[in-house]
Amino acid sequence: MDRPLKRIVYAVLATVSGLVLLFGYRTSHGEEISAAAAASTNSGVSSDSSGSTSDAQQSTSGDSAGSSSDGSSSNGSSGSGSDASSGASTSSDAAASSGLQDGTYTGDSVGTRFGPVQVQITVSGGSISAVDVIDYPSDNPRDRQINERALPTLISETTSAQSAQIDMVSGATYTSQGYLQSLQSAIDQAQS
């Protein structure tokens, strides 16, 4: 992939970071595509950042699953604004019809005032078929509330998880005997 395309994708990724933050870390398919398209189009018009935000909100407001409206609306606009301007250095039209190679692309971790956000896009048939949040601020419980769309965080990806408080354990079904040696048993005994 050549350098201009990379920059374009990066611009989309950076912008999408802000947008995803805005929308409470939603990870579904169709709406995010329009959000990305709206973002990339508007990022070229950096002066109109408030318009960019409201456009994008409109394009995704139909599906409320997983997005908590409070806490993200006011917070998100500032995050989105700064990210949009960082991505605004590249032209936008190409991103919408870029003919990207199929594959999965991971953006850099983007620092926001809430913590690092990192997103990944999947390109299929030359267009973005999915946008996924693969890193998100972990110190705010409300922000972590993504339920069934929660991505398991590998221990090797974090240092903090090693010492994290585990509340319950999922694993292959243990027998009554196996329970005695299980992590769940240790947790149960420590808590009761």
Add this chain to the structure above:
Amino acid sequence: MTGRQVRSIPVMGTVASVHVIGTADAAGLDAAVDACADTLHRADRVFSTYDDASDIRRMARGELLEEDADPWVAEVAEGCRRAEIETGGLFDAHLPGFFDPTGFVKGWATERALREHLAPLLLLPGVQAVGLDVGGDLQVRTSPDSDWTWNIGIVDPADRGRVLATVPLRDGAVATSGSAERGDHIVDPRRGAPATGIRSATVIADSLTRADVGATAVVVAGNDVSWLPRATGTSGLLVTVTGSIRRWIDGVTVDVNSRPTTAPLLTPV
């Protein structure tokens, strides 16, 4: 420090753990735990494949008709048929000659027990969240007013004393299937032989019934992950017998590069 009360119930050849976050009235908690235990024991009596006196064993021997069996049999049979369709046959409780809903019942009964007997505790003042883990498959509920988040550990199948990954959850279910505890016990219904390619599969979903069936189906599918695009509404993690790990959200595989310090702007995976 948020209080927590824990009870354990020996059932289904394993142990169920009840966790209540917050402060619950002891009498109310005891009654809820007893009712929970009743639900799980009833499921055991009706569906156990180890107990010759269970309804499904008697049905298999032709001693009991489905219409005379516990009404849960019909309910579970219907749920299994839906699961067979949804998984494209990767899950199949209707093997030739014998109805064996083992891969369905534990998740279904656990979800039911939590919904009917533990979730009502959330209405009590002081109770923030309730969770039920039966032998490694769990469902949790959290009061909308609480900022509690469950931190769920996923066991490393290569070392059962370690956690491989963690996942935050407020309302939902996590189920794991695999060979780490009891060997290759999951049968691939398409071949009639044990499924062997996947060491451990974890599925996170709203419903433990769905998560449990899904985890079994992922193990059966083995290295063929053509099921993934259908796995919308779930996320999860699988570990193959060679130790490689795949994770997905909402039907899309997610590969995460290790956090770079001087990173390229973009890394094709």
